[in-house]
Amino acid sequence: MNNIWVLGETKADGLASATCDCLSEARRISGATVTCVLLGSGVKGLAPKAAHHHADKVLVCDHENLSKYNLEIYAETLARALETHKPDLVMFAATTHGKELAGRLAARFGVGLASDCLSIAAEGDQVVAVRPMYAGKVRTTVRLTGPTPRMATLRPNIVKVLDPDSSRTAPVVDLELSMPARVGTELVLVESKSAAGEVDLSEASIVVSGGHGLKGPENFHMIRELARALGGAVGASRMVVDKGWIEHRYQVGQTGKVVTPDLYIAVGISGAIQHLVGMQNAGCIVAINNNPEAPIFKVADYGVVGDLFEAVPKLTEAVKKVRVGA
Structure with a gap:
């Protein structure tokens, strides 16, 4: 397992904690290069924080068209990047957006997806993940052995987060925005907001x-x-x-x-x-x-x-x- 990507999610003041979970879990896989992928508007400034949280490299697509989450645009941009860079494993936080993107991309590439994982590891070239089943009553170990990039979503707040290291730096590489082809349907943005004054x-x-x-x-x-x-x-x-x-x-x-x-x-x-x-x-x-x-x-x-x-x-x-x- 040589190259692991983590799709970064952001919040108003930095990286989402679920992204830090994924970066820590990826870092534990011995010998792997960990790359954090940041999509959004104004996200390039978060690259140093990704490095502090143990990313070896940061890929950034910073564009005004990504200011609001849109599945079609995010998926197309990620798909083009995956075709170019060919990582072995892509980790997503098991959030609404992470699950949606992971499912869309896994279907597009015809690769295995381990969802809602409690842990993600590697044995040789296999991805080994533990996930709950039957409403959480049992846990099972799944192995992804097929074509790459294999994909997994990690449940937030489950794994131990590694302490950030402010001395770490990482090269930043720009990604191009890729717009989806029109297929005769109108794209509708659906934005989820908490009630006024509510804490996430x-x-x-x-x-x-x-x-x-x-x-x-x-x-x-x-x-x-x-x-x-x-x-x-x-x-x-x-x-x-x-x-x-x-x-x-x-x-x-x-x-x-x-x-x-x-x-x-x-x-x-x-x-x-x-x-x-x-x-x-x-x-x-x-x-x-x-x-x-x-x-x-x-x-x-x-x-x-x-x-x-x-x-x-x-x-x-x-x-x-x-x-x-x-």
Whole structure:
């Protein structure tokens, strides 16, 4: 495995944490040259950060036509670059955009794709990946042995991120923008935005999650108010998402998002193993539940056994008072 590409995703202040995950995982593959690919408008300035996060080389397509994500344009530009440079493996973050691009490109090139991986490694010229199956109940090892470039998506916040090295530098190579041929359909840009004032769940340093103990969707306002007071993000258990109380994008767990905030507050969540997998590596875990035997308390650093309908409003008011006095 000589040449590994990582498709970089960006946020307002730099590289997305999911990209740093991929760069670290790629760096662990012995002997491989790690290349970070950055597409967007105004992204060339992020090349040094990619080098700090262990990229040996950075490919950049910085163009105003890439200012907003468009599957057709991104896929065409990447496809042309892949045809020219011929990497052995391309790693994507298992985000909405990463999954979409990986699937499109794997189909175009007729190559293997390991999706939603928990780890990615190499044995000789084979890609060896571990991924969950059956709603996270089991893990399986898959091997990609066919033609290159093989492709894989890595679940965010799962692998250990290597410490950045500010002394590292990497050569930067410009890529050409490639526009797709017209096929008689109009391309429509679909842009996903969080609600006003919401913090992105995957990047948040504080997460407040609600579960079945809330008893109904009408009570999720308590979770939002506490999260807002703390400057954190809203999360949820799979059960309440399945019931339609809140959108899937808020789900934390094996089949949702894996988060590693400094503080995770679980409100009315019993702590099924599928949920614990998604948050157990948080810096500090606080559980609020009226059942002292709830599994969530086994991983919690602090626990409140009591009525969440009393505890959460009091906690929210206490946080607001501290913030006002600060």
